[in-house]
Amino acid sequence: MMNSNIEISKQLSENIEEFWDAIMLKIELPLGEKVDLKEKNKAKLITSIQELVSNGHKEKEAFKIAIDRFAEINGLHSETVNFNKKSKTFKNFKNTSLLAYILLFGSLRSVFIFKQSVCFYIIVSLIGGILLVIKNNAITIEKYKNLIRIFDTSLILLIILFYQHSTFSLLIKDLLVLLTIILYTFWYFKLLFNRKLI
Incomplete structure (x- = not known):
């Protein structure tokens, strides 16, 4: 069960923001639609990370697992690999x-x-x-x-x-x-x- 009370660190929030900025650069949509898409998916990613953290994962590990899952569902593997490489x-x-x-x-x-x-x-x-x-x-x-x-x-x-x-x-x-x-x-x-x- 998801624990929405789990706070995420400032660093993780920045990582999530950077990840979505990198993804949005690849998507061709009007700006308003991009913002909506980003916010909706960002919320899903945060929820996924919170669930993973509540199940005992460390924040960094939870972030990596969550973006890998998101990539699998949405066919964005190369973008996530590049993002992880850039972070490293x-x-x-x-x-x-x-x-x-x-x-x-x-x-x-x-x-x-x-x-x-x-x-x-x-x-x-x-x-x-x-x-x-x-x-x-x-x-x-x-x-x-x-x-x-x-x-x-x-x-x-x-x-x-x-x-x-x-x-x-x-x-x-x-x-x-x-x-x-x-x-x-x-x-x-x-x-x-x-x-x-x-």
Whole structure:
């Protein structure tokens, strides 16, 4: 029996919306009919997901099962496969971005602070740099690809110069660099989650 009281997460709501936007692009109907069709089928999909969750499935699993069932009934297999592939690509890109920034920015600071372990931190920085290049090459929106490359490079150079030549205390250096990194990564991930990078 369906439990309509089960709340779905914001992320799942966004996934459902993205799925239906992708499906609606393939359907040629007047706009008003498209909106009605989307809303009616979206409600069915949500109901199906809620039933699956009430039967013990995790949200992600329930979403995948529900769109696969919908695809089977409506002959939309290739669209759902492409949607799932795009979602997986987004997740991999997000994880690569996080890892690149953590390894690179964290180890750059450490190269100048922990002199006895400098080789280790240089290797970690190189790994972060390689991930950064992989991540930047995966950006599909050309406008932002070059902008992100310029900002990434500028931020790396700023950190290196700041730790080498600044006369501030280590605490002040750390706070200023951390604030800059937080502001930059907030802007970067806002672009990413608004689907402006891939």
